[in-house]
Amino acid sequence: MRRPGDTEQVDAPIQVSIGLGGKREFAETVRQLAEAVDDGEIDPGEIDADDIDDRLVFRDEPDLVIKTGAERLSDFMIWQSVYSELYFTDVNWRDFRKRDYLRALLEYADRQRRFGR
Structure with missing residues (x-):
């Protein structure tokens, strides 16, 4: 754990998310995937967790x-x-x-x- 006197920069971002509605975000992701399937961009049998992650507001x-x-x-x-x-x-x-x-x-x-x- 870092201490207040530590000044060395680290690669540890802090993200603040306020009022993010997960159900709405997930529904939008499903809509985007459905459109991609409808447009022939994605095979529905090949959709995986990464496809969902790629469309989320905060994917981390x-x-x-x-x-x-x-x-x-x-x-x-x-x-x-x-x-x-x-x-x-x-x-x-x-x-x-x-x-x-x-x-x-x-x-x-x-x-x-x-x-x-």
Whole structure:
């Protein structure tokens, strides 16, 4: 884990996604795939997870999902977060501060990732 004094740049982007509706995003992906099949661009028997990933707004699988305001994901990043570690906080997004973020990171650092096992 990095410390506040660490100044070396790392290749570890932080993405913030606010209000992304996973069901709507997934439905749009299915529509795009259906159009590609209809146009003859894709054989339906060859559609795989990569074809879905390629059409998502956020295709990367996050290591940690911080869900503010309630202890449920609703339909937030339903495809991408399947193996993510989940951190729930009662703090609402508008009140979420640096200390809340650091608390989530510290808890994440203590976890043993299971990747669905």
